[in-house]
Amino acid sequence: MALLDRVPGDSKLYIGGLFTLRRRDALEEAGVTHVLSVLRLPLDQRLFVPFKHMVVEVDDVEDENLLEHFPATNQFIKEGLDAGGGVLVHCAMGKSRSATCVIAYLMQQHNISAEEALSHLRKARPICEPNSGFMSQLELYGSMSTPQNVEESPAYQRWVFQREVELSRACGQAPDAEKIRFEDEHASQDSVDYELRCRKCRRTLATSQYLTQHASASSNSDPSKARSCAHYFLDPLSWMRPELEQGKVDGRLECPKCHTNVGKYAWQGMQCSCSEWILPAISLSKSRIDEVKPQSSAATGIRRPPGSTSMPPRRGPSKESL
Template sequence: MALIDRVPGDLNLYIGGMFTLRRRDALQQANITHVLSVLRLPLDDNLFSPFKQHMVVEVDDVEDENLLERFPSTNKFIQDGLDGGGGVLVHCAMGKSRSATCVMAYLMQRHNISAAQALSHVRQARSICEPNEGFMRQLELYGQMQTPDNVEETPAYQRWMYQREIELSRACGQAPEAEKIRFEDEHVIEGPVKFELRCRKCRRPLATSQYLLPHESTSNTDDKSGEGEETSPRNCAHHFLDPLSWMRPELEQGKLEGRLECPKCHTNVGKYAWQGMKCSCSEWIVPAISLAKGRVDEVRKSVAEIRRPPGAAAVPPPGTGHSRQNL
């Protein structure tokens, strides 16, 4: 049995716990030059004196710790060590969760593999590896983001951070701070628009399908059209959606819950509850920002409009256009 655990493959990459640092002969034989410590414990500097580079990421092994934001820097540290011709040891206290998470993030980026595949690969070196559930979700999100070099500028990361703020505010029984509310239409304006929600009284557009939240409903299984057309849940009395910029005056007041009014005619069109609310279909939505179906109309887009790139002008059907001579 090897004295230190090497990740399978052609990389001089190792994983372990604090005790691994005591195996000086094995570390020297493996030509370990870079050590990444992923833990929040007092460290004896003498343990790291033999190594060329030492990086410390101070995190606890708890589910709400943010390791995702550190993946670009830990990946770079590991790559720099390997590029320098030496070996890299990634360790935490037990060599089970935090160290495994950082090694997996590196493997995901280098080999373009999923979190599950990376975990299987790391376990070939160290069978006890098991990131906590929070770290595993972060790794899965990292994969969905396509392992970017700049995590913090990625919309998916920003949205994840916003959700964390909402959960924290909810746990404290408070509304999120105004500057931390993410108005989605000010950040992400992309994707096909399949339908539009308009105020039933004045017809003012309030939201589009791209900002509606996925919402499971047994009613969708009743669709007998056979076309598999995407629709909003029929049994639910509300459309749940992301915060949008027209809601800013209301949502930034710091109230836990309240009403949403159409910005044009001031008709009550919905409500919000940062602590969440139970939909009429029995699903609990957190946070709950909704438009009442009885107060808005769902206007479907044509196939041509759905496929048209954002910002492109509509092209009139043949024979319906006007030449300059006819004007």
């Protein structure tokens, strides 16, 4: 009788497809006590007697959010192995969804990258191949240092916000107001290189930590292209709330102090003057803004985000690590 596909190592961790559940003799011989099902198909519950069973109902599609389930699936696998039993992780084919969950577990347990975990897993089951969306989620999970609670990670929250923006774009509408992430309400008191101030009234509208770099304007690109960009693109900030929460697809941004038009936004994206397409496009016009070195930066090294008085500590990786 062919053995189950066992992940190399000391633990009794197995991976397979739906038909693996019908190999009762092999499951018993392997000492399987826990079964993790990662699929949405109707399941015959008789297949899971007498195992402890957990189901994660997801489809094998690139835009499915499997990342949010990693802490729970990791905990389920760990509980089964720590109790001395065997754990079978399966999906329909034992190729993408189940592989993704096993990789997430290996990453957390052994502090390895997604690629390293996939290479290790393929020693047991060569067909393993998470879809590209799941691989991106695994890479993000690694950059977040595989936290026990992904939903508290700023990196995860930004990723969810970006997904919401992309979904709204596909529907031709603005994101729901309650789902907009205003970055300065979550960030720490990071040091900044410069402030962006309204040229008319000198009100600080943003700091360098909230700028979103795009390919043509990044420091690794041709400096002449960076200078050609007519806008600063940045994260949503709390002073923009009255405008961004109106549900409009695009509009103007006014300085909250002097009400001068200082920029614009387009949830559907816009093309920068350097030809790069930006999504979402929230921008300040360079012709209406001055870059100013904060006077206190040399003394303290930090500045509070614009418009805030106190900020909660930031947990998770910095934007530079993403």
